[in-house]
Amino acid sequence: MSQVMATMAGNVWKIVVSVGEQVEEGQDVVILESMKMEIPIAAETSGIVKEIKVQEGDFVNEGDVLIELE
Template sequence: MKKLEASMAGTVWKVLVEVGEEVKAGQTVIILESMKMEIPLEVMVDGKVASISTAEGDFVNDGDVLLELE
């Protein structure tokens, strides 16, 4: 399993994928909001979303696992 971790502390503004969805390397899957800036988080590899560990509005810390790919 490949994991996508938060790159900084912030609030999950948008979750752009669902469990079971196929994603491509470089695709934005989650957008964080921190200090009034939107930070897009992209997957680094192709895969299928196995689980999503966060929801819109959740506060996350740097290093928190947000989703996993299979």
Template sequence: MAKTELMSPVTGTAWKIEHAVGDRVEEGEAVMILESMKMEIPLEATASGVVAEITVEQGASIEEDQVLCVIES
């Protein structure tokens, strides 16, 4: 199985996690919503597959380029 890492494009907060480990996601679907400078930014799946890992908890501070989620396809 191929693994795709979703990385944060910004420094901010993991505001809302939309999916759990084991959920199926489609390419382009929001996996979580990030918050940075009072803006909500969807973190979209770049591949269809199953969420294998979520590396942050809702409300956690995140850094730019931090791996937030792994999708197996």
């Protein structure tokens, strides 16, 4: 299992995957909004989305787990 973590603090603007979806390494899975900029967060490994730990509108800190892949 691997985790997709926030690379910086910000608000979850959009979640672009759903539970059960196959994602590839480098694919954007979440878009954060910070300082009026959109920051795409990509999966570091391929896998299937097991759990989405955040909701759109949530505030996250750098290092927070956003998505778990299996």
